[in-house]
Amino acid sequence: MLNTGKIYGINGPVIYLKGNTGFRMSEMVHVGEEKLVGEVISLDKDLTTIQVYEETSGLRPGEEVVATGNAVSVTLAPGILNNIFDGIERPLEKISETGGAFITRGVSVDSLDRTKKWKAHMTVAVGDELRGGEIIAEVPETHAIMHKCMVPPHVQGTVTAVAPDGEYTIDDTIVTLELADGTEKKLSMTQRWPIRVPRPTNHRFPASVPLVTGQRIIDTMFPIAKGGTAAIPGGFGTGKTMTQHQIAKWSDADIIIYIGCGERGNEMTQVLEEFSELIDPKTGNPLMDRTTLIANTSNMPVAAREASIYTGLTLAEYYRDMGYDVAIMADSTSRWAEALRELSGRLEEMPAEEGFPAYLASKLSAFYERAGMMHNLNGTDGSVSIIGAVSPQGGDFSEPVTQNTKRFVRCFWGLDKSLAYARHFPAIHWLTSYSEYLTDLGVWYQDNVSPKFVDYRNRLMALLNQESSLMEIVKLIGSDVLPDDQKLIIEIARVIRLGFLQQNAFHKDDTCVSMQKQFLMMDTILYLYKQSRALVTMGHPMSVLKREDIFERVIAIKYDVPNDRLELFKQYKRDIDTFYQTVLEKNA
Template sequence: MKDVVYSINGPVVTVRNSKTFSMQEMVYVGNKRLMGEVISVNKDKTTIQVYESTTGLMPGEPVYSTGQPISVTLGPGILKNIFDGVERPLEEIAKEADAFIPTGAHVDPLPTDKLWDVTMKVKVGDRVQGGDIYATIPETDLIEHRLMVPPYVKGTIKDVKADGQYKLEDTIVILTQDNGVDLELKLYQKWPIKKARPVNKRLPISMPLVTGQRVIDTLFPIAKGGTAAIPGGFGTGKTMTQHQLAKWCDADIIVYVGCGERGNEMTQVLEEFRELVDPKSNKPLVDRTVLIANTSNMPVAAREASIYTGVTLAEYYRDMGYHVAIMADSTSRWAEALREISGRLEEMPAEEGFPAYLPSRLSQFYERAGYMENLNGSKGSVSIIGAVSPQGGDFSEPVTQNTKRFVRTFWALDKALAYARHYFAINWNQSYSEYIPDLTRWYTKNVGSKFMQDRQELKTILAEETKLQEIVQLMGSDVLPDDQKLTMEVARVVRVGYLQQNAFHPDDTYVPLEKQLDMMEVIVYLNKKCQEVVAEGKPVRELIETGIFDDVVKMKYDVPNKDLSKFDEYYKKIDAACASID
């Protein structure tokens, strides 16, 4: 009996009395062959969520089984590309169909007619297993693509082609598996998006993902292989924060997933990334970037797929031995898609209408991050930085609270800071990083033994200021004794001179860790010398009048990243200012 559409409810389609389909199988729905996934099976009906618009679909149209889960094609051509949530190349579709994706569009994810320069890494008779590299391809000027034997495969090389130019579908290696069956290895492999790629073992977190952004690297660092959330209300700078991290963090490859974001924001991302120059290599940044665009006007079900597609691509490059950072913007839109599908399935809602399985879905996503030893013995990492968009900036809502359970770094964006043009608008009282104990040894060894000590001193100054602010708001700053007035003034230097950063200034958009340490040292020295002056009974007002606090604030602009010796002048200025007080 032919399987046909019985009912249609938005992206949710049902088929009656079918025993053809299995859970999480990819199917094609209707005469236009819309892509869908089986999400529920029982003896009476099969439920399918369709990743494309179901407008025009009618009951009675056929449903085709594929026998395979939803998978992505992994091979050369991923980098520099722009995909939708189910790995359809948007630029190729635009050539055929202009600005909007037509329903039922079937375009090869990767270019099948392009010739790639292939260098073989195996010879006849070699024993290989899953993860072993059998060929390499210069995918871009920055990244070497390493073709790997699919996981769970073991055998002996039977035939190898010579080095040369080959297309994606060309068989370049024939592998005789241990069961005697020959396997043809091409320039690509497929992998189901909802299944994590296997590794040898998960390694302990030990090194930071250096971003060059002071508030992150110093106060709330994220580790390579770590997870972070950026929650914030409308206009607080979630997307801009992720853009800056994508530009400057020391990951080898960036996967940017725009999940349910506004179309104009995604356009800005696409245009910006094309113009940006990678600071490490002076090549275009897009050479090591893959973009997944799933804008808010695209079918809602595809938002769920876009997150899994992005993390699967990230794991593939991790398996080659690269460090990958994935920016998911935003997981709240993804959760809203889950809520809409759940509502159409008439499932029992949990808090605020979200499905009861929201926490488990979030954990499945964030758990795919990690610092790993791969099947081929190389080491790589996937770091996940997810933006969260709580309605009205309310951090007590379910997506933010559940995300908090599964990430170890929390960068809480503050509307008041954002509106005061304090960039990044990361609130130092609400944010935290649980990676500090894991990273202390690395910072001590690679930056200096004083880095963590100075960091703690800055945090103490900011905590003191927070306490004093309550008194100031009630009674005014005049009631404070001079030592507390000094704390308020030094805290302003920390806030404006250290935590606030200018993304448009050539020396302040990215700050190396060495300069961050030198800046902290100057602020700590300023605090110490001024405390000595105040302890002698001299008024803090006279210290302020010397202008030393404003001078120290400007050091982030005045000291070039390539000439840190200029910090010596600030110690002299501080000594001179303190000595000038009678």
């Protein structure tokens, strides 16, 4: 018999029940006549507190609340990819078919299609001993991804029956196990998993392989590892969402989970339209074939916004358990923190800095800690990388969400308003950003790109730092008083900024750049610096060097050298040598 209770008080999305209801912490409940979805968030002997994931207007004291007996969970089975869900894994397309463009209250639809038949190939036989996580069937979920149906964690037994290869719904029994206590366990393609509980793994690997995004300022200057964490903070209009779009489109992750948490509806529409039109460069199929969108826009109930982050994480961990590399785009964690603040206020908890709850830091750390490169229960290796956008009010990086996020991420891509207004994209500022993964990934760069890669990157950073110091002097007394060697540093830094760090998302050869091309671009820029410095040392003034067009030509490499014609870089080295000889001859 399911426990029930009566509503005593209502405060926005928070409702109270008097007396001992018998409900359990984090249990999912149905509220009122419309069966609104809620979750138990506080219990004592006299009062039960529930947060409701839907609009509560019209609810009355005295209406019944019914427990479900289970925690708030998601359904894990084929059909997750190429889909768009709300914050508690309800498919928005199905909801729109029944209730129109806006989500109606109390709408009850299955998370996944229970009537569709999937072609399954069984990978176990009668008599096999199976443990949690082991793969029992393979299902082509999309053209790009093979879905691996697994034994739920914490279940083990001996196979007593296996269905033949064929087409099955996600609820059909495909394998039967005999457990240690002699009972029978029927396994289908479906698992249920509570969103707030991390899925178990064997162990975590240290960071050693980069998540290659094709974006030069990320891959070369501030890399993120597979299984790593990164934050993209920036004020309004600095390009947080667009940077995440670029990473989602071009990174070498197998699967993308895009969580639109409290973002504007038109932004999520843009993601939907773009991703459905985009062709995946890996497979030639639509990008949506390996993407799931979780849309909890700013006009949706605030409590569901808080849950949407965990829903996305659980879906990501499920695909990680199959051995895939998953990248989560959380846009934005500030809106999620604001949902925490609103709920905390309604619960009358003691506020901390700027009204955020005192447990903001622990919630953020628990979220980012679920990232990692893991050795799974079934012997495969997979990763979950989390890239969270942060929207500090007024672009103030000293506010609590940004500061607490910095404590738990190892990669910080600080977006700069002045760069964005100057149309320099990605607007990641090289002086405020950092990556702690650089040393961990050094061996990978050495083995897969070039032994000189990290040294070249450090030399570019040193030039940019020198330029920053020199620009302070230039602002005070102008550039004319600088010696020529310092004028050269400013000129080469301009080449680095415009020719390397700035990237055009709408240019076919510049939107995504291979690691090899990134290295050759650095090599060419540093070779130009070496030859120019030699000329300056011989006494040739910068005014003479700038008369040649070599600096502009090197800036244009990003457009002029196609990604599949890297041999053209040799010609640029020859052009730099010609420039060197020309200056010598003209000023002999």
